[in-house]
Amino acid sequence: MIDLTVIWAAIIGFAIIAYVVMDGFDLGIGLLFPLFKVGKDRDTAMNSIAPVWDGNETWLVLGGGGLLAAFPLAYAIILPALYAPLIAMLLGLVLRGVAFEFRWRDPAHRAWWDRAFTGGSAVATFAQGIALGALLQGISVEGRAYSGGWWEWLSPFSLLTGFGLMVGYALLGACWLNWKTEGGLQRQAVTYAGRLGIMMLVVIGAVSLATLTLEGSYQSRWLAWPGVLATAQVPLATIIVTALFYRSLSQRKDAQPFLWALALFGLCLLGLGISIWPYVIPERVTIWEAAAPYRSQLFMLIGGAVLVPIILAYTAWAYWVFRGKVGSEGYH
Template identity: 65%
Template sequence: MDLTVIWAFIIAFAVFAYVVMDGFDLGIGILFPTFRVGQGRNRAMNSIAPVWDGNETWLVLGGGGLFAAFPLAYAVILPATYPLIIAMLLGLVFRGVAFEYRWRDPAHEKFWDLAFFGGSLVAAMSQGMILGALLQGIEVDGRAYAGSWWDWLTPYTFLTGLGTVAGYALLGSTWLIWKLDGGVQAHARYVAFRAAIATILLMGAVSLYNITLNPEYAAHWLSAPEVYWVAPVPIVTALVAVALIRTIRGTGNSAPFWLAIALFFLGMSGLGVTIWPNVVPPSITIWDAAAPERSQEFMLVGVALTLPLIIAYTVWAYWVFRGKVGAEGYH
């Protein structure tokens, strides 16, 4: 049993859980200006009010797990993306403050709506560009970051940032299709269709860019025998994309959201295949960056105890607040 591989999958699971759960929160913020002032915006915000704060637990688990299990990766990635991480954290702060103060300071509701939108957009764009900065490769000298302050700013990272914004908007709009009804749900379907098209096109653009970005990436997807193992990923992704478009344009409530999650899962799986076994492309593998084996064993005991509890209370929270958010803004 390779503890390093186990920890790689634990971190990947935490990142995926964060992207999905906080992704639809941020997506609603990104789409907020498109909803009508008043009941439309109030119902959209109330649909995530019981769960949005807990969703960020997964960000703490992913970041803390990376620091503990892969300290070398943490020490390289952070200096390479400091401006983006600072922007992301500020965006999340603005989003959180706006969420709380919007109800307590109605005299400045327009300002808080703008802060909610701006914080969500900045956080989503920053997260996407962090992903792009990692995928395009980080310059390393020995065991330290050797690049400049602006290495992360490239056309590729801008493309991955736009893809993340579109993907979060898709998650947010499909969540609203599930949780709302009436005119607000109809508007959510309208924006979900456009967000789905944008997400699919940007996923395709990033995938094609990846093949030209690094010869190793191209080898993972185009060389035998690897191509026989990875070929199902784009095929299933295309099928899920078609099903997603059909359900958005149909009458289903929860199906668009679950298909959007499936699309994200396939996208993240494809990215995992692209960079494996590196954790910091192009030169640091998961084994190079891993903590000592005894440390991994000790932390695994803690995760084995706490992760089921986190999953349990998350499932319980979503179960308690299941169902539609009515016109009065309550479940």
């Protein structure tokens, strides 16, 4: 049954997908940044994301704010459980943003700002992956409150998902540079994309197998008959999309590898949805148990129906204006 609670779950899910699509590649460029030559190549990589990087994080704000407004119980449980990785993520994003601006305005210390840009990107990405892994492995809940300890988020599984997200974002970053740059930097990006695609496939397999060991319900959702006939299509689609990704890469396509890399992320998010639906905190709290009152959801939905299309419109306009290839001096 589709009701306001399901609609709000879809809106927050859309915000998460939009964040991964739009902020993942610029975090990935930060992860790859030390591998680029100092000077023109690094300037070109920076210029490729300069017009859009700060607006990309709008979706992170929408997802977090939407969770607080539409699912306050989930917000009250998740935040205490994940304070450490979430604070680390925010500090990493702040450091990255400061470094992005100051590397242009303080050329005497540009090497330090470059390191800060990479460090902030790495911390933010790794913390996001850890938070996802900690949520997926389960959060201790007693009554209507978090009952675990400060370090419950830290586990081999959460470290694996943290590393996996770094690989995924780096893949998006390499594919973005293949799309947006030319010459030696583009060839370098193609090489990195080819290597990272293999790593991405390995990480997807490792995380998927590890997930099945976390909760018995995960196994039943994926492997129970006859549902397995549907869920088996996800790994099959992953193999097909990977093959299409490498074909487009070998054909030296510009945009297609990036789009196929996004499709891989989409399949991963679909798998996440299969694993946890209809829970907002896996096996603890459903979306209906965590939902705000009906009138609150309705009031916020009216605002969301106005604001989300506006955000989509100005975001699409920004990407359209700055379409095409980029050099060390900017877009051309």
